[in-house]
Every structure is written in structure tokens, then in C-alpha cells.
Amino acid sequence: MNIHNHLKKIAKIAKIDPKLVKHLEKPDRILKYEIPVKMDNGKINKFHAYRVQHNNARGPYKGGIRYHPEVDLEEVKNLAFWMTFKCAVVGIPFGGGKGGVEVNPKKLSKKELENLTRGYVKKIFKYVGPKKDVPAPDVYTNAEVMSWFYDEYSRLAGKPTPAVVTGKPIELGGSLGRDKATAQGGVFVLLEAMKKLGIKVKDAKIVVQGFGNAGSHMAELLHKKGCKIIALCDSKGAIYNPKGMDPKKVAEFKKNTGSVADFPGAENMKDPIILLPADVVIPAALSEQFTNKNARDVKAKIILELANGPTTQEADEILFKNGVQVIPDILANTGGVTVSYFEWYQNMHNLHWSEAEVDKRLKDIMVKAFNDVYKTSEKYKIDLRTGAYIVAMRKLIKKNK
Numbered sequence: 001m002n003i004h005n006h007l008k009k010i011a012k013i014a015k016i017d018p019k020l021v022k023h024l025e026k027p028d029r030i031l032k033y034e035i036p037v038k039m040d041n042g043k044i045n046k047f048h049a050y051r052v053q054h055n056n057a058r059g060p061y062k063g064g065i066r067y068h069p070e071v072d073l074e075e076v077k078n079l080a081f082w083m084t085f086k087c088a089v090v091g092i093p094f095g096g097g098k099g100g101v102e103v104n105p106k107k108l109s110k111k112e113l114e115n116l117t118r119g120y121v122k123k124i125f126k127y128v129g130p131k132k133d134v135p136a137p138d139v140y141t142n143a144e145v146m147s148w149f150y151d152e153y154s155r156l157a158g159k160p161t162p163a164v165v166t167g168k169p170i171e172l173g174g175s176l177g178r179d180k181a182t183a184q185g186g187v188f189v190l191l192e193a194m195k196k197l198g199i200k201v202k203d204a205k206i207v208v209q210g211f212g213n214a215g216s217h218m219a220e221l222l223h224k225k226g227c228k229i230i231a232l233c234d235s236k237g238a239i240y241n242p243k244g245m246d247p248k249k250v251a252e253f254k255k256n257t258g259s260v261a262d263f264p265g266a267e268n269m270k271d272p273i274i275l276l277p278a279d280v281v282i283p284a285a286l287s288e289q290f291t292n293k294n295a296r297d298v299k300a301k302i303i304l305e306l307a308n309g310p311t312t313q314e315a316d317e318i319l320f321k322n323g324v325q326v327i328p329d330i331l332a333n334t335g336g337v338t339v340s341y342f343e344w345y346q347n348m349h350n351l352h353w354s355e356a357e358v359d360k361r362l363k364d365i366m367v368k369a370f371n372d373v374y375k376t377s378e379k380y381k382i383d384l385r386t387g388a389y390i391v392a393m394r395k396l397i398k399k400n401k
Helices: 003-013 018-022 073-090 110-127 143-157 181-197 213-224 247-257 313-321 335-348 355-380 384-400
Strands: 029-038 044-055 061-068 095-102 133-137 205-209 228-234 237-245 267-269 280-283 302-304 325-327
Touching (some): 003 018, 003 384, 029 073, 029 110, 044 110, 044 133, 061 110, 061 143, 073 384, 095 110, 095 133, 181 280, 181 302, 181 335, 213 247, 228 247, 237 247, 313 325, 325 384
Parallel strands (some): 061 095, 061 133, 205 228, 302 325
Antiparallel strands (some): 029 044, 044 095, 237 267
């Protein structure tokens, strides 16, 4: 994405002073390190690590830490930028940040991963904290990694500090509902969109691309609402049944076989399932799935972006012209960061909410955010993505003045 051009376009549509927008183009701070890690064989390996703090006008920086062999500074900068806008669009009091370590975690032992995490905390210690920057899990990091982060930070701070990081295990102050938060937030947004477009929830045909944590939870939640899950896929296969499938049974089958492929009662398909006739298609895996090459072939009424960046700019224009409503990632998948905010808030105030309370608060935030974005898109006759950026931009400009 060309961030500069994107912000200029939004500022022009919403008549926002370009001077006020300019400082949103660059992050507040870029941290770069080499982390020395003692390996199991006694050798010291060094790993490139980053933390980008984009903007904190609305509150502490917020964003995950990813461990991946292809992590680089440009990627982390872009993700930090998106986090600023994600937090703003749903109105939670956080700014945007992101972290990453260039490493293949699958090649490290548990002890080596722990040493890497504790080394990362030591490097960024003075720049993070409950009122400064609050990291979270991301690609190839999880609750256990966050528990090491919390423990190391608390050791360095000289006191237990659970609010320094979110996505922790429940017993260490993690929030109930966090495991399904991204999907649950997406469901609340989708149900509102279906209302606006007059699509009945019962028997609505749903396609979910990607059957990891977010995709599988999304399929299960919608199935419980009475939707027909007609197609699913993972990295090893795709399945289709126009009469619908029970995602829980598919999940059990995948657990035993390693893939959704060959699920009994469904037809194996070659991807792309995202072009099947359906009411809703939910990309929940990879970026750039809808491009100028296939956007004209989309038959769904709604695309809900549970993945980050699944639609290219050219595809966006084609889909909008063809009347396909794309619910953008910066709105659709913000359930995760919203429940991260709830975790932080509970830690800061020594509270513990029930899962029902978490879901109720999440619903209120997601429904309001969707309606704000929808009204903005109607007012300017623009797509929902541009509407979401305008909503976020206005909140950011107000705080940055």
C-alpha cells in the first residue's frame, strides 16, 4: 500500500487539512536490535528484532509481536500503521505499534524461544509498559510467549505488571473470550451488514477461506446462528457441500487427519472457493486473494476480511463498482485488539469479567463502529474501506491537534 497516496485520498474526500494528516505517515519511533541468544548447543546466535511505535495520540501503542523468518522492518512499519487505524476505527484508547523477530520458531527449542523472548524484553524494556506500549501475540507467538514476556518485564520492573502485555494465559490475567475474539467481532459486524442488505441469517450461504483459529471459530459461530457453511479450505485442501457442513465435525476430522480434505459428505475442490456462489465469503488466511484478475468473478454479496489485506486496491474498485460490499480488515478483524483492550483494562483495575460480559461489551463496540463506518460510506458514496479510514482519521486528527 502507498500510505502517502492513501492518506491524501482520504483527506481530500473528507476535507481534512493535509498538514494535519502528514505526521501520520511516519512512525513516532523505530527500534532495531540484534538479540544474542544462547542456543542449546552452547553457541550464541543473533536475531534481528524490531518494534515500531507508530502513533500514541489516542493512548499506549498496541500491537502484536511476530516470530517469522521473513519479518523485515518495512512489514513491521506497515502493520504498526494499520494498528493505529484499527484501534481508532473501533474507538479504543490505544495507538498503533508492532514488533517482529526474524526467526523460524519451528527450528528453535522451547528453551531457545524463551531465551529469545526474554532477550527481546531486555532490549525494549524502557520503551514498553502498561501506559507506554502494550504488546500481544501475533504470527507464531502465543499465550506462553506472552507469559515469558510478562515474567521478564515484571522481573526487570521489580513488581508484577500483568497489564504490560495481553493475550496471556487466563491464570496470569488473560481475558476470557480472547481465543475467539477476532471471529466474534467479525460475526457482530457481519450480522449488522446482513441487516442493512436485507440478507436473512438463517440458511445464508457462507464460504470461509482458511480454517485456522479465526476461520474455524467464525465458521462455528455462524453455523450456530443458522447459516449454511457451504465451503471451507486450509493449506492442504478445500471442501464443498451446497447443503452446508458442521464446522465442529470438520474441525474434529482435521485434528485427526491434518486437513479438511476428504471430509465425509463433502466434495473435494480445487481452490479458489472464494469465487463460489454464496451470500458471504470470508477470507481468513492470506493476503491478496482478490485481485484485478478475479474480482469480476466474485458472486458473493459480502466479503468480510478476517485476514489482513486480502483485497488489492484494484480489486476494491471493481468490487465496489459491481455492488459487492467489502467489510475491510481494519474494521472486520478488530475483535482481537478490542478484547486485548478489555484484558488490559481488567488488569489495570484488578477486575475479572465473565465471557458473557466480554461478548456484550465487544458487541456494543463492533456494532457502533460498523454503523459509524456505514453512515460515512453512505454520506460520501464511497466503499466501506475508505469510510473506515475516514472514521479513524477524524478520531486521530482530533487527538493529534
